[in-house]
Amino acid sequence: MNTHTTNDSSSVFVPDGELARQRQYEQKVRELIGGRYPEGPPLAYVHSYGCQQNVSDGEKLKGQLAQMGYGFCDSPEGARLVLYNTCAVRENAEDRVFGNVGALKKLKRQHPDLVIGLCGCMTQQEQIAQKIKDSYPYVDLVFGTHALHRLPELLYQTLSGDKRVFSVDNMDGTIAEGLPVQREGSFKANLPVMYGCNNFCTYCIVPYVRGRERSRTPEAVLAEAEDLVAKGYKEITLLGQNVNSYGKTLPDGVDFAELLKRINDIPGDFVIRFMTSHPKDCTRRLIDTIAGCEKVCHHIHLPVQSGSNRILKAMNRHYTREDYLELVSYAREKMPDVVLTSDIIVGFPGEQEEDFLQTLELIKAVRYHGLFTFLYSRRTGTKAAEMDDPVSDEEKGRWFRQMLAVQQDIGIELFRQMEGKTFRVLVEGESRSAPGRVTGRNYGNILVDFPGTGDLIGQFVSVKITGSKPGVLLGERADETCYNPE
Ligand code: 5AD
Ligand code: SF4
Numbered sequence: 001m002n003t004h005t006t007n008d009s010s011s012v013f014v015p016d017g018e019l020a021r022q023r024q025y026e027q028k029v030r031e032l033i034g035g036r037y038p039e040g041p042p043l044a045y046v047h048s049y050g051c052q053q054n055v056s057d058g059e060k061l062k063g064q065l066a067q068m069g070y071g072f073c074d075s076p077e078g079a080r081l082v083l084y085n086t087c088a089v090r091e092n093a094e095d096r097v098f099g100n101v102g103a104l105k106k107l108k109r110q111h112p113d114l115v116i117g118l119c120g121c122m123t124q125q126e127q128i129a130q131k132i133k134d135s136y137p138y139v140d141l142v143f144g145t146h147a148l149h150r151l152p153e154l155l156y157q158t159l160s161g162d163k164r165v166f167s168v169d170n171m172d173g174t175i176a177e178g179l180p181v182q183r184e185g186s187f188k189a190n191l192p193v194m195y196g197c198n199n200f201c202t203y204c205i206v207p208y209v210r211g212r213e214r215s216r217t218p219e220a221v222l223a224e225a226e227d228l229v230a231k232g233y234k235e236i237t238l239l240g241q242n243v244n245s246y247g248k249t250l251p252d253g254v255d256f257a258e259l260l261k262r263i264n265d266i267p268g269d270f271v272i273r274f275m276t277s278h279p280k281d282c283t284r285r286l287i288d289t290i291a292g293c294e295k296v297c298h299h300i301h302l303p304v305q306s307g308s309n310r311i312l313k314a315m316n317r318h319y320t321r322e323d324y325l326e327l328v329s330y331a332r333e334k335m336p337d338v339v340l341t342s343d344i345i346v347g348f349p350g351e352q353e354e355d356f357l358q359t360l361e362l363i364k365a366v367r368y369h370g371l372f373t374f375l376y377s378r379r380t381g382t383k384a385a386e387m388d389d390p391v392s393d394e395e396k397g398r399w400f401r402q403m404l405a406v407q408q409d410i411g412i413e414l415f416r417q418m419e420g421k422t423f424r425v426l427v428e429g430e431s432r433s434a435p436g437r438v439t440g441r442n443y444g445n446i447l448v449d450f451p452g453t454g455d456l457i458g459q460f461v462s463v464k465i466t467g468s469k470p471g472v473l474l475g476e477r478a479d480e481t482c483y484n485p486e
Contacts, residue, residue, distance in 0.1 A: 025152035050087025063180030173211025244281035307362030308355035339444025347396035
């Protein structure tokens, strides 16, 4: 595992020659599978686990496969290639992958030409790659996050040889620009602005599996954003493990606030979201920028992780609960309508009841619209994995349930306060609640369910909120238009 923290911006880009070589391999695979499957394009089942960054990587895997002549299907049955793009953030994410890979054994017996591939964060860990080598002999192809752009070459080796192919070398990480992308949606798009992470929060595997922090150039990000707007995309989500440190590895001084401004200036009817912000790098200037850019949603996902200063220090988070609460008040002062969401870890090694109670107090003080809550999961290779962890799973489970109950009440109250307001909602799909209804999301990424028909999907409509249920606002069409209400 690699832990040094410098990165020369010029060396992170994959050279054009290497990218061109991969395009040649795409042609070679196309010819090879054309001969092997004369009846028509073979199908690939590509599934991405985990975060939006991984989903975004999955879109590049699919883009490359499409260039190679693959079609796509929605389940492993009927596929000639199954590719699981894995997540390592918690143990249960890994367990799910192993369970799903185990289920492929039978399919492989029925179809010996089936290629089974595993890639992504989980496979970037040496001990996992070794486990697959030893215990899952029917997995043909394994590659880590750093080899995503080499899929054509690696797949060609797998298809043309009789050996299993493993490419999980550890390195600082690169940026491969211009890869083909097959996007999952036609009106909402992910736009990665940076990759990797330098923070080394002590619980987190990400810096080890995704390498050092590196930013795409503002020109590359802007060109992609302009292209998305021209293609009619209505929502662009800027992605990075820590978007607030965007630009630190670049020579020209464009930071995340400046990047937001430049994207906001692209003409067109679209909205901008971003994920994820680290509180230590979330500046007042950034909050001012969010408040001042009309296309940027007034929603900040600002993971606090814990409300105890002692635990925040042990987590290596570089802020205190006081710093965090000050940031929240500033954001609320500038944007009274701001929707705040967060990630919380319960049961970090050494966390005591009094630490947990401070987290509860912080949740009550901030009043989040939504929380993503996690029980601590030990990740081999991280600092926290070496720490004493004396509290029982039962006790941690009790804390966890207590936290969910507190948050549920807050969520219900905050949703009630939205009743009577009118939001601009981007319609996503037909509602599962009843026929003749659709769902979409407002500026806070909150689900809104209202009467409507499928032709509204992909459009902005105004919806007046008339009621709410846990996790969803109910409403009806309205005339006024209001995206980020004050
Ligand atoms: N255990 C539990 N939760 C974790 N997260 C990251 N690492 C761990 C871990 N080892 C959570 C954090 C992070 C979110 C994406 O996942 O809350 O913000
Ligand atoms: Fe995303 Fe982290 Fe999971 Fe990798 S380990 S897929 S970066 S959440």
